[in-house]
Amino acid sequence: MAEKKKYDIIFNHSYCKMCGICYWICPTKTITRGELGKPLVPDPDTCIGCLICENACPDFAINVVEREAVKENG
Template identity: 65%
Template sequence: MPSVKKNFKVEINYEYCKKCGLCYWICPTKTIIAGEYGKPEVPDHAKCIGCLQCEKICPDFAINVIEDGEK
C-alpha cells in the first residue's frame, strides 16, 4: 500500500494572537512565517507536516492544526 501524505491546515485566531513569534520560530517547515508587524501568516498550507509544534508552543491557544483530507 503506497503511503499517503495527509494535508493539514493551520488556523490562527488573530483575536487571541499577540504576535510573539514562537510559532514561526519553531515551525520546522516554515509553513508559518512572519508577516507584517510580526503577524504570523500561512502562505502555503501544503508545507505543513502536522507536527503540532506551533499549536503546543502557542501561549495564547491561538493556533489550531487540523487534518484536511488526503493528497
C-alpha cells in the same frame, strides 16, 4: 501507496499577540512572519502536522487540523 496527509493551520487572530514563537519554532518554516509580526501560512501543503506550533503557543491561538482527503470518482 497512501497519500501524504495535509494540514491546515488556523489562527485565532483575536487571541494572537504576535509573539513570533510559532514562526520561530516551525521546523518546516510553514508559518512565516507577516506584516507587523502577524503569522502567515503562504503554503499550507508544507505543514507536516507536528503540532509544535499549536503546543508552544502561549495564547492558544493556533489550531492544526488534518484536511479531509478528497476522493475522485472515476
